[in-house]
Amino acid sequence: MEVRGKILAKKSDNKALKLSDDNWYNLNAPAIPYLEKMSKGDEVIITFEKKGVSRYVSKIISAVEAEPKETKTETTSSTGFACEVCGKELKDGRFKKCYMCNKKGLKPKDKAEEETPKTEKKHYYDNPEKTAQIQRGNALNAAATVASGQQFNDPEVAKQFTLILADEFLTWLRAE
Numbered sequence: 150m151e152v153r154g155k156i157l158a159k160k161s162d163n164k165a166l167k168l169s170d171d172n173w174y175n176l177n178a179p180a181i182p183y184l185e186k187m188s189k190g191d192e193v194i195i196t197f198e199k200k201g202v203s204r205y206v207s208k209i210i211s212a213v214e215a216e217p218k219e220t221k222t223e224t225t226s227s228t229g230f231a232c233e234v235c236g237k238e239l240k241d242g243r244f245k246k247c248y249m250c251n252k253k254g255l256k257p258k259d260k261a262e263e264e265t266p267k268t269e270k271k272h273y274y275d276n277p278e279k280t281a282q283i284q285r286g287n288a289l290n291a292a293a294t295v296a297s298g299q300q301f302n303d304p305e306v307a308k309q310f311t312l313i314l315a316d317e318f319l320t321w322l323r324a325e
Contacts, residue, residue: 180208
């Protein structure tokens, strides 16, 4: 749950605080350093879990920091060169992309590319021959597992039993 309010009081060891809703909140260990930076009267947004009658804070941020700030991205730069992907200013015209965009392998968005629907990738397993091979392998593995629990006097009898069982499993598997 998330609550917004002003800090009315805080414990000296920064493990608990009281908000303007007159409720006390216990802080989990990761949130304690953030409360140390705040003081009484600051407006905060906390995320907490309620366990019984206690409330345990997992995240605390200043309400001032949480408000979205308006940022303007400048497409023209003072040098006249900008990254073709993100618009960040470049020193000179040697490169078309900034370091981060180049490192991430990002490409500039092309309107024609966005309008064209993407074709579906063909998988290795979309081949009917591969599917049949996989089914045969699965059926043989299942038959061998069943046959391993049996006692056979002759290896030829064991082989015939396993193959007949595998054929039955394959028939059942293909019927699915």
